[in-house]
Amino acid sequence: MSTSNNSTEGYLDMELLRFTTAGSVDDGKSTLIGRLLYDSKSIFEDQYQAIEESSRRKGDENVNLALLTDGLRDEREQGITIDVAYRYFATPKRKFIIADTPGHIQYTRNMVTGASTANLAIILIDARKGVVEQTRRHTFIAALLGIPHIVYCINKMDLVDYEEGSFEEIKKELEGFSSKLDVKDVRFIPISALKGDNVVNKSENMPWYQGSTLLYLLETIHIGSDHNHIDCRFPVQNVIRPQSDKWHDYRGYAGRIAGGVFKPGDDVTVLPSGFTSKIKSIDTFDGPLDEAFAPQSVTITLEDEIDISRGDMIVRENNQPNVGQDINMMVCWMNEKKLMPNGKYAIKHTTNDARAMVKEIVYKVDITTLHRVEDDKEVGMNDIARIKIRTTKPLLFDRYDRNRITGSLILIDEATNETVGAGMIV
Numbered sequence: 001m002s003t004s005n006n007s008t009e010g011y012l013d014m015e016l017l018r019f020t021t022a023g024s025v026d027d028g029k030s031t032l033i034g035r036l037l038y039d040s041k042s043i044f045e046d047q048y049q050a051i052e053e054s055s056r057r058k059g060d061e062n063v064n065l066a067l068l069t070d071g072l073r074d075e076r077e078q079g080i081t082i083d084v085a086y087r088y089f090a091t092p093k094r095k096f097i098i099a100d101t102p103g104h105i106q107y108t109r110n111m112v113t114g115a116s117t118a119n120l121a122i123i124l125i126d127a128r129k130g131v132v133e134q135t136r137r138h139t140f141i142a143a144l145l146g147i148p149h150i151v152y153c154i155n156k157m158d159l160v161d162y163e164e165g166s167f168e169e170i171k172k173e174l175e176g177f178s179s180k181l182d183v184k185d186v187r188f189i190p191i192s193a194l195k196g197d198n199v200v201n202k203s204e205n206m207p208w209y210q211g212s213t214l215l216y217l218l219e220t221i222h223i224g225s226d227h228n229h230i231d232c233r234f235p236v237q238n239v240i241r242p243q244s245d246k247w248h249d250y251r252g253y254a255g256r257i258a259g260g261v262f263k264p265g266d267d268v269t270v271l272p273s274g275f276t277s278k279i280k281s282i283d284t285f286d287g288p289l290d291e292a293f294a295p296q297s298v299t300i301t302l303e304d305e306i307d308i309s310r311g312d313m314i315v316r317e318n319n320q321p322n323v324g325q326d327i328n329m330m331v332c333w334m335n336e337k338k339l340m341p342n343g344k345y346a347i348k349h350t351t352n353d354a355r356a357m358v359k360e361i362v363y364k365v366d367i368t369t370l371h372r373v374e375d376d377k378e379v380g381m382n383d384i385a386r387i388k389i390r391t392t393k394p395l396l397f398d399r400y401d402r403n404r405i406t407g408s409l410i411l412i413d414e415a416t417n418e419t420v421g422a423g424m425i426v
């Protein structure tokens, strides 16, 4: 991780909306993103001409906007870094980062790569097919990952004659389902990604829909309260001690703020040692800051010389995380090899590495009914389960619903070094 971020990052993050798109195959994710980019004038004319030309060659009657994002996917599938999956665009009102990945992988991946900061999930539904298992699964995972806003886009309305009844039926079913989950904000928009209805421009084909277009919603949805600005959490990533003479007294702790607001002069406690000190400065590549908050990357210096290493956490004395080795969590399993009761795994939690043993598989979740399955505890690819683990050393953690960074961890198969599970601490 780079520690030399510029000081405006936090400011930019305040007006940055991160969202993911989900849906089953062919529901229209790529077309929708293409439409958003095109109608909001976020693509260059030459890009448009290229896909127009390509669509014409293939004999498509409409310009295939999906080609815009499919190009992006090709790059990614060639193994270029995961960041390529993210597409940036901006309107005068806000900046956006879209994470577009097929299937379920996007959510778990996002979380695993530490980018568990999506504010919003767009879940697409084909108006002809209605709610399918993937819709429920994506909703459940979005809720589990604590994504605060879910927008259901009922797509391909042009293929159901823009009928209000089709939309209402799907909406009703999903309202029932999502009300059983802990999602703060759920919206429904009838769209046609192909024809452009209600994506950026209001549809004339659906006068019965009085709500906002997708872009308007993305531009205006309130995200200020999505970050935890209360519990101060600074997991130390690196200790910085420059070798030059000029800097020989400098000792800084670099990392990314996981919660709360830090200011020079603040009394802080370093965990697990429990030593206390005051913040001397908060440094960035572009100079010192008067205050810093999640998710900024900064280097903190303290008044006192304390022995601090990677994996330690700087917090406020009166608001500390849990410390413990017995951890209850929900796990999304992401590997062909099944989760093993009594299995041992490496874990990564904030900037800390440890090992853990699975003590108990408490139950599995049936995504369709949301019921707990207690008689079949075999946890395989894509399963979600509640488990108990015991770590080899104490972790400094919060509940996931309190803090998405200090509340999450990943399980790694030590033999293959693959990430096999993403855990949310409960």
Ligand SMILES: Nc1nc2c(ncn2[C@@H]2O[C@H](COP(=O)(O)OP(=O)(O)OP(=O)(O)O)[C@@H](O)[C@H]2O)c(=O)[nH]1
Pocket (backbone or CB within 6 Å): 023, 024, 025, 026, 027, 028, 029, 030, 031, 032, 066, 102, 103, 155, 156, 157, 158, 159, 191, 192, 193, 194, 195
């Ligand atoms: N009629 C109609 N067709 C649409 C609409 N949106 C997408 N399609 C078509 O549905 C097909 C699938 O669209 P994509 O955008 O490629 O779907 P996707 O969800 O990205 O598909 P995968 O990436 O394969 O999961 C394409 O033929 C699109 O032209 C729509 O609103 N109306």
